[in-house]
Amino acid sequence: MLSNLMLLFISILVSSFIFTTHSYNNKCLRHQEILLLQLKDELIFNSSLSTKLVRWNESGECCKWHGVECDASGYVVSLQLDGEAISGGVGDSSSLFRFKYLQKLNLAYNDFGYTHHIPKGIGNLTYLTHLNLSNAGFVGQVPSEISSLTRLASLDISANSLNLEHPNLEMLVQNLTELRELHLDGVNMSSFHERKSQGHIISSHLPNLTTLSMVGCGLYGPLPQSFWQLHSLSILRLDENDLSAVALHDLVSNFPSLATLTLSDCRLKGCIPSTFANLTKLIHVDLSHNSLTGSLPSTFFEGLSNLFHLNLMANIFSGNIPQSLFALPSLLELDLSYNQFNGTFQLDNFRSLPNLTLLDLSGNSLSVDAGNVNSSSYGGLQLKSLSLASCNLSKFPDFIKHLDLKALNLANNQIAGEIPSWVWGTQLDHLDLSLNLLTDMQKPYHIPACLQAIRLESNQLKGELQLSIPVESQLHYIDVANNLLSGELQLHIPFISDVRYLSLSHNNLNGSIPTFLCNATHPSSLDLSGNILSGSIPPCLLANIFALDLSRNNISGNIPDIFPMDCGLNYLDLNNNTLEGKIPKSLEHCKWLEYMNVGNNMMNDTFPCMRTSTLRVLVLHSNGFHGHVRCHISWPNLQILDISSNHFSGSLESINFSSWMAMELPGDEKLRGGP
Incomplete structure (x- = not known):
């Protein structure tokens, strides 16, 4: 009887515990809410x-607040505060480090402005299993306190401005034996010895890693034998390191579980082994910007049925593009640009890749055949970005009209005639038709509001330019340089404009500079050089300008003396005009000015001694500058000074030449031809 009562009591107690636990599941504790x-x-x-x-x-249950998760007892265990535009407030004594049961902390993609260190208080969070501080603008030494977080399974401190010295890499990871994911992109390893031994350190202390990302970490020399023991790796990113001594065969042989492999800009050489097809789990491959040679093996793509992304651009691959490439139904992005592939390429091949969204064949020795240009069968393709620059095209591929492209690049072909109105599409945000033989634009045309860049440079467009930019346009970049445009400038830019770069240089445009060019709402770059424009410089043009090139025109008058206090001007070229007067005093407000050329004008002033420490180029030649050349200002970055063909007098003793350190030859180098 007693035993039955005891069993009943225990049963009631257990039931009560289960009910209580369930009732308080994810119910935030008051002291956690206060924190x-x-x-x-x-x-x-x-x-x-x-x-x-x-x-x-x-108001509301704090465990349900955005970015907050709690455990069954009501303690906060996860804070996902990525992308919250946080710029400060995380000191060593922050309330953040009082969440004693916190397991996941994400502060990625914030903006600490490269003035804040990772707080040492992070060491208080001993329950952490996931820590992401990437792309947050932290600076300085990685704190040793991170090495005490022995429960960490994932650590991401990439894309900051961090150093690993004290502690060094080995000190950091030697206690983190639970790590499965490690991201150190861009972390500076100052010791040359350590940069050579990074691979050994990681493989010795972290043998069970599944993800390793060390982009731009200064890896150097052959990887140690122990590195090839990381057989569990599924994601390997070692871009922007010197792996010239590494053979791709070793990667293929030792990492059979790889799903992601990125080795861009690693100085890799040699051929791709045919055994690459054995990596059947591959989803993402980037071997771009290396010196890989030879043809792609016919068996290269066999077995890679899961491949989504393939980037082989900027290598030295040659021969034909293998047919096995067209048997990859999952392929989303393919970039084979800037190699030495040759022969005639039939675009019809890509109809067997219905999911393809990006295709780039630019910069090879291919002759691309668009197939049956009257066919609408291309309409089933999902292509959003198409680049066929330097592909020996003689006309616009008609199939483009059946696609809903966002980016189109047909530069450096032999396409003649007018630009068809259907090229603009509805979703286009980048269009590059430069270096062709185009003469006109078919009308009517509609520039889509989402278009961000137009490049029509070096064609044979003639007559007046009559681009009408919609008010809601997001257009940032317009380049119509090196054409045969004439007459007055008739580009219609709305008052609220997002244009940040406009080049109409080397045409035959005349008349005065129109004031609608002042409508840009962002610091912009304007290049009107090499025309026959006349009149004066509109003062409003200087209010919000980053780079201005009005050289080789017939512009007259004075340079307006109204550069604003927050001037962001970096580049100013006014040479070969008929400008008069003085260098404006307000130009000293332009603290970031690097290049100034006012040569070949009619200016009459003394030597301009501007307080601009960033100045690299100063050209005053062929004007009426006069008097002594005196300047006590330090120009440590100055590299070119041309004051020839003026009326300067006296000596140069007052110039502090020793402060122009950028003109010095490095080390003990001597000028070519010297003794």
Whole structure:
């Protein structure tokens, strides 16, 4: 009887515990809620860009606040605060480090401005299993406190401005034996010895890694034998390192589980082994910007049925593109540009790749045949980006009209005649038709609001330019240089404009500079050089300009003396005009000015001694500058000074030439031809 009562009591107790646990599941504890609100008050963030922190308040269950997760007992175990425009407020004593049971912390894609260190208080979070501080703008030494987070399974401190010295890499990871994912992209390993031994350090202490990303970490020399023991790797990113001593065969042989392999800009040489097809789990491959040679093996793509992304651009591959490529139904992106592939290529082949969204064959020795240009059968393709620059095209491939492209590049072909109106599409954001034989634009045409860049440079477009940019346009980049455009400039730019680069150089445009060019709402670059424009410089043009080139025109008058206090001007070229007067005093507001050329004008002034430490090029030749050349300002970056053909007098003793350090030859080098 007693035993039955005991069993009943235990049963009631267990039931009560289960009920209690269930009732409080994800119910935020009051002291955790207070900590969350304290953390929000401490953090400095842009409320207009925040989607999580800005919505934290005392109403509602705090475990359901955006970016917050709790365990069954109501303790906060996950804070996902990535992309919250946080710029400060995380010190060593921050409330953040009082969440003692926190397991996952994500502060990626914030903006600490490269002025904040990773706080040492991070070491208090001993329950952490996932820590992501990538792309957040942290600076300085990686704190040793991270090495005490022995439960970490994933660590990402990539894309900051961080150093690993004290602790070094080995000190950092020797206690992190649970790590499965390690991201160190861009972390500076200052010791040459350590940069050579990184592979050994990682394989010795972290044998069970599944993800390793060390882009731009200074890896050097042959990888140690122990590195090939990381057989569990499924993601390997070693871009921008010197792996010239590494053979691709070793990668193929030792990492059978690879799903992602990126080795861009690693100085790789040699051929791709036919055994590459044995990596049957591959999804993403990037071997671009290397010196890989030979033809692609016919068996290269056999077995890679899961491949989504393939980037082989900027190598030295030659021969034909193998037919086995067209048997990859999952392929989304294919970039074979800037190699030495040759022969005639039938675009019909890609109809067997219905999921393809990006295709780039530019810069080879291919002659691309668009097949039956009257066929609408291409309409089933999902292509969004098509680049066929330097592909020996003589006309616009008609199948393009059946696609809904976002980017189209047909530069450097032999396409003649007018630009058909259907080229503009509805979703196009980048269009490059430069270096062809185009003469006109078919009308009517409609520039889609999402278009960001137009490049029509070096064609034979003639007559007046009558581009009408819609008010809602996102157009950033317009280049119509080196054509036969004439008459007055008739480009219609709305008052609220997003244009940031406009080049109409080397045409035959005349008349005055229109004031609608002042409508840009962002610091912009304007190149009108090599025309026959006349009149004066509109003062409004200088209010919001980054680079200005009005050289080789007939522009007269003075340079307006109205450069704003927050001037962002970097490049100014006014040479070969008929400008008069003086160098404006307000130009000293342009603290970032690097290049100034006012040569071949009619200016009458003394030597301009501007307080601009960034200046690299100063050209004053063939004007009426006069007096002594005196300047006590330090120009440490100055590399070119041309004051010839003026009326300067006196000596040059007052010039502090020793401050022009950028003109010095490095080390003990001597000028060519010297003793």
